[in-house]
Amino acid sequence: xxxxxxxxxxxxxxxxxxxxxxxxxxxxxxxxxxxxxxxxxxxxxxxxxxxxxxxxxxxxxxxxxxxxxxxxxxxxxxxxxxxxxxxxxxxxxxxxxxxxxxxxxxxxxxxxxxxxxxxxxxxxxxxxxxxxxxxxxxxxxxxxxxxxxxxxxxxxxxxxxxxxxxxxxxxxxxxxxxxxxxxxxxxxxxxxxxxxxxxxxxxxxxxxxxxxxxxxxxxxxxxxxxxxxxxxxxxxxxxxxxxxxxxxxxxxxxxxxxxxxxxxxxxxxxxxxxxxxxxxxxxxxxxxxxxxxxxxxxxxxxxxxxxxxxxxxxxxxxxxxxxxxxxxxxxxxxxxxxxxxxxxxxxxxxxxxxxxxxxxxxxxxxxxxxxxxxxxxxxxxxxxxxxxxxxxxxxxxxxxxxxxxxxxxxxxxxxxxxxxxxxxxxxxxxxxxxxxxxx
Amino acid sequence: xxxxxxxxxxxxxxxxxxxxxxxxxxxxxxxxxxxxxxxxxxxxxxxxxxxxxxxxxxxxxxxxxxxxxxxxxxxxxxxxxxxxxxxxxxxxxxxxxxxxxxxxxxxxxxxxxxxxxxxxxxxxxxxxxxxxxxxxxxxxxxxxxxxxxxxxxxxxxxxxxxxxxxxxxxxxxxxxxxxxxxxxxxxxxxxxxxxxxxxxxxxxxxxxxxxxxxxxxxxxxxxxxxxxxxxxxxxxxxxxxxxxxxxxxxxxxxxxxxxxxxxxxxxxxxxxxxxxxxxxxxxxxxxxxxxxxxxxxxxxxxxxxxxxxxxxxxxxxxxxxxxxxxxxxxxxxxxxxxxxxxxxxxxxxxxxxxxxxxxxxxx
Numbered sequence: 109x110x111x112x113x114x115x116x117x118x119x120x121x122x123x124x125x126x127x128x129x130x131x132x133x134x135x136x137x138x139x140x141x142x143x144x145x146x147x148x149x150x151x152x153x154x155x156x157x158x159x160x161x162x163x164x165x166x167x168x169x170x171x172x173x174x175x176x177x178x179x180x181x182x183x184x185x186x187x188x189x190x191x192x193x194x195x196x197x198x199x200x201x202x203x204x205x206x207x208x209x210x211x212x213x214x215x216x217x218x219x220x221x222x223x224x225x226x227x228x229x230x231x232x233x234x235x236x237x238x239x240x241x242x243x244x245x246x247x248x249x250x251x252x253x254x255x256x257x258x259x260x261x262x263x264x265x266x267x268x269x270x271x272x273x274x275x276x277x278x279x280x281x282x283x284x285x286x287x288x289x290x291x292x293x294x295x296x297x298x299x300x301x302x303x304x305x306x307x308x309x310x311x312x313x314x315x316x317x318x319x320x321x322x323x324x325x326x327x328x329x330x331x332x333x334x335x336x337x338x339x340x341x342x343x344x345x346x347x348x349x350x351x352x353x354x355x356x357x358x359x360x361x362x363x364x365x366x367x368x369x370x371x372x373x374x375x376x377x378x379x380x381x382x383x384x385x386x387x388x389x390x391x392x393x394x395x396x397x398x399x400x401x402x403x404x405x406x407x408x409x410x411x412x413x414x415x416x417x418x419x420x421x422x423x424x425x426x427x428x429x430x431x432x433x434x435x436x437x438x439x440x441x442x443x444x445x446x447x448x449x450x451x452x453x454x455x456x457x458x459x460x461x462x463x464x465x466x467x468x469x470x471x472x473x474x475x476x477x478x479x480x481x482x483x484x485x486x487x488x489x490x491x492x493x494x495x496x497x498x499x500x501x502x503x504x505x506x507x508x509x510x511x512x513x514x515x516x517x518x519x520x521x522x523x524x525x526x527x528x529x530x531x532x533x534x535x536x537x538x539x540x541x542x543x544x545x546x547x
Numbered sequence: 548x549x550x551x552x553x554x555x556x557x558x559x560x561x562x563x564x565x566x567x568x569x570x571x572x573x574x575x576x577x578x579x580x581x582x583x584x585x586x587x588x589x590x591x592x593x594x595x596x597x598x599x600x601x602x603x604x605x606x607x608x609x610x611x612x613x614x615x616x617x618x619x620x621x622x623x624x625x626x627x628x629x630x631x632x633x634x635x636x637x638x639x640x641x642x643x644x645x646x647x648x649x650x651x652x653x654x655x656x657x658x659x660x661x662x663x664x665x666x667x668x669x670x671x672x673x674x675x676x677x678x679x680x681x682x683x684x685x686x687x688x689x690x691x692x693x694x695x696x697x698x699x700x701x702x703x704x705x706x707x708x709x710x711x712x713x714x715x716x717x718x719x720x721x722x723x724x725x726x727x728x729x730x731x732x733x734x735x736x737x738x739x740x741x742x743x744x745x746x747x748x749x750x751x752x753x754x755x756x757x758x759x760x761x762x763x764x765x766x767x768x769x770x771x772x773x774x775x776x777x778x779x780x781x782x783x784x785x786x787x788x789x790x791x792x793x794x795x796x797x798x799x800x801x802x803x804x805x806x807x808x809x810x811x812x813x814x815x816x817x818x819x820x821x822x823x824x825x826x827x828x829x830x831x832x833x834x835x836x837x838x839x840x841x842x843x844x845x846x847x848x849x850x851x852x853x854x855x856x857x858x859x860x861x862x863x864x865x866x867x868x869x870x871x872x873x874x875x876x877x878x879x880x881x882x883x884x885x886x887x888x889x890x891x892x893x894x895x896x897x898x899x900x901x902x903x904x905x906x907x908x909x910x
Contacts, residue, residue, distance in 0.1 A: 144636060153617070238636055278620040280636060293624040300597050302563075305737055345737065359591030359625040364599070370557055383555065390563040392597030392617045394624070 114140045116445050117257055117268035118231075119239045119281050121148035121223045123431050124415025124438035125274035129226035129233075130166060131442025137449060139231040140266060141223065142259065144238045144275075149219030153301065153391040156348075157210040157324050157341060158218065159432045164207070166439060167225060175221050176211040177343035178322025179204050182315070185426065186377065188329040188338075192499040193377035204321050212322050212341050212348075218431075237261055239275065242284050242411075253455060254285060254410035269454050270445040272412045274438060277394045279404075279417035287404040287413060293355045295398035297336060297423070297486075300365040301350030304385025308345050314381055315342050326428065328485075329495035330372040334361050335486045338372050339428075340381060349373060349382055352395060352423075354486055365392065395430075397423045397486070400472075400479040407463055409456045412441040422474055424481035424545070433471055440465035481545045489534055497528035560599060565711075568687070569615055576637030577616065577623075581608040583631035591625040592632065604858050613637070650712075652689045652738035653677035654731055654755070655705065656747035657698035666701045668806030669744030675809040676774055676802070677742040678709050683776040684739075687711035691734050693718050693727050707814035707822035724751070728758030736763060740780070740796075743803040745770055753803065760801035768794050769803045 116132045118125045121143035132139040143150075157180055163170040181203045187194045203209040227233050243256035243265060256267035273281035277296075282288055306314075315323040327338035336353040351368050358365065373382050396402060396419035403419045406412065414420070415434035422429040444462040448454045466472045484490060504520040515523075525532070585607045592601040592609065598617050602610040616637065623634045655670045674690065681688040690705040690713045692698045702713035716730050735741045741763075743756040753769075760767035772791075773783035780796040785805070796802070814822070862873035885901065887894045902908050 240635075275636075278618075278634075278636075291624060296621075296624055298595065298597065298619065298621050307733075307736065355595065355621060355625055358595045359589060362594050364594060365597045366560065366563060387558050387563065387566060389566045391567060392619050392621070394620050 112256070112267040112269055114138045114266060114268040115449055116140070116270050116272060116442075117142065117266055118272045118274055119257060120144070120274040120276060120417070121226070121233060121235075122152070122219055122274055122276065122415060122434060123222055124417070124434035124441070125272070126219065126222035126226045127166060127435045127438035128272045128274060128414060128442035128445070129231040130229050131439050132445055133226060133229035133231040135446040137446060140268070141226055141231050141233045142237050142239055142257070143223070143233065143235045145235060147220055147235055148223030148233065149216035152215035152219055153299075153393040154215040156339070156428065156430070158213050159210045159429055160435070161207060162432050162436045162439075171206055171208055173221070174211075174213070175217040176213045178212050178317070178320050179208050180210040180212065180324045181321040182317060182323040184323065184325040186325060186327040187495040187498055188327060188375055188377060189496055189499050191376065192503065193375070194499050194502050204319070210324065212324070212343050214343065239281060242271065242281065243267060251409055251455070254408060257281075269449050270410060270412065270459070272414060272441045272445065273417050274415045274434070275417050277396050277416040279413065282404050282413045282417050285408045285411050287408055292402075293359070295396065295402040296355045297352045297395045297397040298355055298358060298365065298392060299350060299352045299395050300369060300392045301348055301390070302369060302387055303346045303348050303389035304382055305346050305388045306385045311342055311345070311347060317342070326426075327372070328491065330375060330378070331368050332361070332363060332371060334358050334363060334368060335488065335491045340378065346388060347382065347385060366390070395423060396421045397482050399423065399482050400475045406466060407456055407459045410454050412444060412459060412462050414438045414441040420471060422478065424478040424485065426546070427478070436469060436471050437466060440469070440471070478545050480541050484538060484541050484545065487538070489530065489538060493528050493530045497524050497530050500524035500528060564598065564615055567615070572637050575613040576635050577611065577613045578633045579609050579611045580631050583628045584609040587628055587631070589627055591627065592622040595621050595625045597621065602858055605860055610858055650689045650738040651677045651681045651684070651686050651740050651742065652691060652735040653705070653710070653742040654735065654759070655690055655692045655701045656744065656751070657692050657694045657701045658748040659695070659697045665748050666704075667744050667746055667748040669746050669804060671744070671811040672804050672806050672808045673742040673744045674705050674708060674710070675811045676804055678812070679776055680740055680742070686739070689714065689735070689738060691716065691731055693722070693730050703822045704814070707819040708812055724754040725758050728755050728762055731755070731759055732762040735759070739799050741801045743801065745803045745805045756801050756803040763799070763801065765799045765801055766796065767801045768796055771802055771804045772808055774804070774808060
């Protein structure tokens, strides 16, 4: 295998790609990390929260150096109807100190930082380079093994023992390798985000935090007729506001994405948070939402798939994670490549350690456990009926209707359930599903 | 969600897309097969594309503009007609501006006096420095001035040269330097570097940059006579007795330059013309809690006009030459100008009507 240009070629210098490169390069493999943008992270659109604890082994005390914006110490889940809102708000001061929990970050900075670690470990990072196809061994004995990639540069073919595809949600590499079925719009959501600039002091006051503390607000019921959710995240001097929309509904609803954000921003519960913010960035990105049911074959002959390219994104309502799955799957792909190359077998069989690593860790255990959650969270009942029912119950509980006496909770529940059009049977079934997923 | 009265003016789609920079590949990465689209009943791509790049044509096809694509992939996923949209990763790239390295700012002083009117050589040099700084660091440039509507002139000149955004803080330019700096500070607070001229056309004290640096709590390099755009920035200051001082500038800073440091580039004819008719939009000023900004009144944002793609009917004509002529107006008589003699409100109405007719008020 020494006649290859590199031992490992990694496509895409996002978190998955950089962490795969760190593992491979640290083990002494000749590692090439290809990035389509002008620098690692330049292609990124992300307004979310990063949970980097998975980095503990790879970069000890990562929090000392990681370019994060704010440590999330407050998490809110909000239910909105047209003129009501109900929040569940949790604050934990301990999350403002090592080892922390979640953090907001500008991904162009965060990804660049991870890629720098890959370079420090000895990997070669080549930016402005698009992978246009796979090279394969045509001999019958090898079974069409992937032997490298073709790039858009002159004389751009690169051979390698193992190719790791970390090329994101639209992964053309995994598709070309035949690891995906036909993509289906119902498995995806579209995230549309605005970054609004506000002075730090104003953000601190509005969100009730100080220093590097930050807030993560997830919202249901703010996306009109399109199933989805909304979010508000605090960065140091900006806030990220956006919505995540179910593609099939968006296409059918005839409402443009930016109009849905605008409507959410005008809601009386959201407007005071975002008012006066100057638009600095508008962008959009697909999210592989369907979890386990849409994942491709993770291992090919000479090929591994990691991160969003492998649909490793957890969109389970109260847990919205992706970067940690990308980091972990990238690490495991890197480790597997090291192991397979040492054993001299980079066929699908030789790379089987990858599936084992994914399966034994949170990467697939979380997804297996929460396999029903994405569908439940985006169901019409959770999206449209339950917010109305729950805020209705809250309204009745807190309303003082003297001289009438207070109604009992049970009566309120049944009346509001009927008003919102929630059938008891559906409610019991969803409760059961939720309990099985989250319990 | 019910429609509410807007609490603030909604951002126009053009302004939204202005926040993203695109380096465009010559080769389209998305190809739309118009024949397939002609039978489409859903037109899902038109609604769903977050960059609004798909436009229906009058003959039932889809017009597509790939240059501002976010590369998200929504279109091919929602397209229900197998194969109508073929999509691959583009060779160009898009860059999102980050607030941290978002902007280089330049402050310009406009003097409207009959005797000394205009902008000083130092301020012009500052604009040029800001543009070069922006080019070398991949940031866009924000130009700010304090003054009345006449001061738009210097902003338009800056826009023509390549400044991305221009803000006029509508206040009297007669304020003292501390008040001018206080007015400027919230607008330039997010910029990494703030460039100023060392003196204005009426030879003021040159103290605004110093006040600005103090208000923003930033380092300052004033009276700069030479700049090298390397990382970190290296600037030369003039000292007494013909000596020089070379400073390395890291982090957020305020710099003022002498007029000798550079000449402002000439804007191209097209850019200059476009800047003269640039859109004037209301400027939402930052919340009052940013410090002593009591001198700030309302301002305006001046941006170059960027029309969205729109559908034109296919030209009529029997021969290719006729159709070409129809498209280019080559044989048509030039549109005659129109002199309106009416009361100012009526004249304004007529002007708006005509602009609307010509398609300049599409958004």
